[in-house]
Amino acid sequence: MKYNNPVIKGFYPDPSVCYANGKYYLVSSSFQYFPGVPLFESEDLVNWRQIGHVLTRKSQVMLEKINSSGGVFAPTIRYNDGRFYMVTTNDTTHENFYVYTDDIYGEWSEPVTVKQDGIDPSLLFDGGHVYFMSNGTDDNGVSGVVQCEIDIATGKKLSASRCIWKGSGGRFLESPHMYHIKDTYYLMAAEGGTEYGHMITYAKSDSVWGPFVDYPCNPVLTNRNKAPYIIQGIGHGDLIQKQNGDWYIMCLGFRQIHMWRTYHILGREVFLVPVKFGEDGWFTAGNDGTAEQEYEIAGDFVQKEKKTYTFENTDWNIDWCYLRHPVMENYELTQGKAVLHGSDITLDCVDSPTFLGIRQRDFHMKLVVNVALDEGEAGVTVYSCENEHYDIAVRKAAGRNEYEVVLKLNIGDIKHEQKIVGISSAEACLCVDCDGNFYHFSVISRNTETIGETLPVVLGSAQTKYVSKEVSEGFTGVVLGLYAVGRNRAEFTNFNVTYTMNQEDICDEKEYF
Numbered sequence: 001m002k003y004n005n006p007v008i009k010g011f012y013p014d015p016s017v018c019y020a021n022g023k024y025y026l027v028s029s030s031f032q033y034f035p036g037v038p039l040f041e042s043e044d045l046v047n048w049r050q051i052g053h054v055l056t057r058k059s060q061v062m063l064e065k066i067n068s069s070g071g072v073f074a075p076t077i078r079y080n081d082g083r084f085y086m087v088t089t090n091d092t093t094h095e096n097f098y099v100y101t102d103d104i105y106g107e108w109s110e111p112v113t114v115k116q117d118g119i120d121p122s123l124l125f126d127g128g129h130v131y132f133m134s135n136g137t138d139d140n141g142v143s144g145v146v147q148c149e150i151d152i153a154t155g156k157k158l159s160a161s162r163c164i165w166k167g168s169g170g171r172f173l174e175s176p177h178m179y180h181i182k183d184t185y186y187l188m189a190a191e192g193g194t195e196y197g198h199m200i201t202y203a204k205s206d207s208v209w210g211p212f213v214d215y216p217c218n219p220v221l222t223n224r225n226k227a228p229y230i231i232q233g234i235g236h237g238d239l240i241q242k243q244n245g246d247w248y249i250m251c252l253g254f255r256q257i258h259m260w261r262t263y264h265i266l267g268r269e270v271f272l273v274p275v276k277f278g279e280d281g282w283f284t285a286g287n288d289g290t291a292e293q294e295y296e297i298a299g300d301f302v303q304k305e306k307k308t309y310t311f312e313n314t315d316w317n318i319d320w321c322y323l324r325h326p327v328m329e330n331y332e333l334t335q336g337k338a339v340l341h342g343s344d345i346t347l348d349c350v351d352s353p354t355f356l357g358i359r360q361r362d363f364h365m366k367l368v369v370n371v372a373l374d375e376g377e378a379g380v381t382v383y384s385c386e387n388e389h390y391d392i393a394v395r396k397a398a399g400r401n402e403y404e405v406v407l408k409l410n411i412g413d414i415k416h417e418q419k420i421v422g423i424s425s426a427e428a429c430l431c432v433d434c435d436g437n438f439y440h441f442s443v444i445s446r447n448t449e450t451i452g453e454t455l456p457v458v459l460g461s462a463q464t465k466y467v468s469k470e471v472s473e474g475f476t477g478v479v480l481g482l483y484a485v486g487r488n489r490a491e492f493t494n495f496n497v498t499y500t501m502n503q504e505d506i507c508d509e510k511e512y513f
């Protein structure tokens with residue numbers, strides 16, 4: 001059957017995947033968001049269901065006031081002898097650590113630290129040995145893919161850290177993963193940086209310590225010369241064999257907001273690309289080394305996609321996230337309702353404002369939510385980071401016992417109140433529409449009779465590109481946040497995000513020019 005990429009939409013970068021007991025499991029980076037490391041399950045590699053997070057306790061990860069796009073970097077998931085391991089870097093504290101669990105649906109252990117330099121750690125369980133590799137500097141000061149053997153019970157190094165591969169010459173060698181397939185060790189990595197030059201390269205050897213021989217046609221997978229094409233930045237992947245014997249790379253990539261516009265807002269998403277091994281032991285990937293939107297996969301199943309997200313059909317612990325370590329007393333989350341208590345911490349702070357977020361997963365989107373508050377300000381933020389975010393909110397007017405709805409555009413040092421509309425009560429229905437190129441903001445105040453039959457008051461529009469990663473920098477994507485600021489109580493109800501169109505719909509040049 002045919003499937004479409006991305007197979008997981010929205011900001012879920014740096015995918016890593018393993019197989020255990022009839023299912024596939026996938027993790028992705030989470031940076032400053034908590035809980036850390038989203039965890040997914042699949043039976044076919046195409047349909048993924050988030051089943052939780054790996055780092056669910058503050059004791060497992062330090063996120064206090066960490067910089068945006070710092071914190072939890074690229075994780076690797078592996079399964080060995082009945083136990084799952086997730087190894088990652090806290091880039092802010094420069095620590096590599098792993099946690100483990102024997103129950104994929106349960107809690108994970110406290111962190112075990114490994115004293116090796118670098119980021120993007122990975123593990124190879126091989127013949128009773130456990131190898132730990134990362135992209136960093138070895139004990140002799142040599143940089144590249146660095147490896148040591150560890151004691152998996154303690155994380156202690158059993159050998160020196162040695163540079164085993166320096167990549168194929170691209171900048172930012174990262175995401176090393178080692179595989180022992182038949183008699184050969186394959187070392188796969190990413191190079192080129194996680195932007196438009198991103199690529200996957202590999203080398204092979206008879207020994208886990210090398211020397212490694214580069215694949216003669218590196219990069220094995222990249223979209224760096226594929227244009228005009230909306231899927232870009234293909235890189236950082238993990239190799240996985242399906243139970244029918246077919247091989248795939250699960251990798252990250254991003255979708256430009258338009259074929260001719262080099263901006264991306266949804267973050268780096270998860271792509272599934274077929275791999276073929278040749279007689280000579282080298283493998284190829286995708287279509288002559290590029291990743292396409294559509295592929296065939298063996299199996300009689302359909303690709304399902306959830307188009308609507310509500311309070312009722314999402315799980316507070318799975319679909320939603322917080323910034324850094326949340327003050328949980330500020331959140332009362334019940335069936336069909338989120339009550340947020342604001343603090344003095346605003347969305348501009350590198351801290352933990354009262355913020356309950358859900359990733360934006362596609363370009364064409366309509367979000368509505370009812371907000372009622374007593375004091376201060378509460379609403380919806382289209383959040384890239386503390387510097388770039390668009391906010392629509394109900395707030396109490398300064399010095400008066402009246403309420404208003406405000407649209408605030410924050411683009412770097414430019415902080416602008418675009419429009420203020422008075423409303424006759426302390427509640428309103430806030431609406432955010434996205435068409436790929438613009439966010440459109442409007443309000444339906446609650447004293448109007450029926451939402452469906454009343455024309456909303458338009459507050460304004462803002463270009464999506466200013467909350468893109470090309471402007472805002474860093475490694476995340478847009479998260480739609482419900483927020484409260486001020487010592488207040490804000491009630492959010494009737495939340496609904498509906499994705500209305502497919503990416504193909506905005507590939508049409510006519511729509512932009």
Ligand code: 6LW
Pocket residue numbers: 013014029073074119120174175190193194235236252475
């Ligand atoms: C991650 C690196 C990367 O550590 O981006 O695309 C960095 N790859 O491997 C942050 O996600």
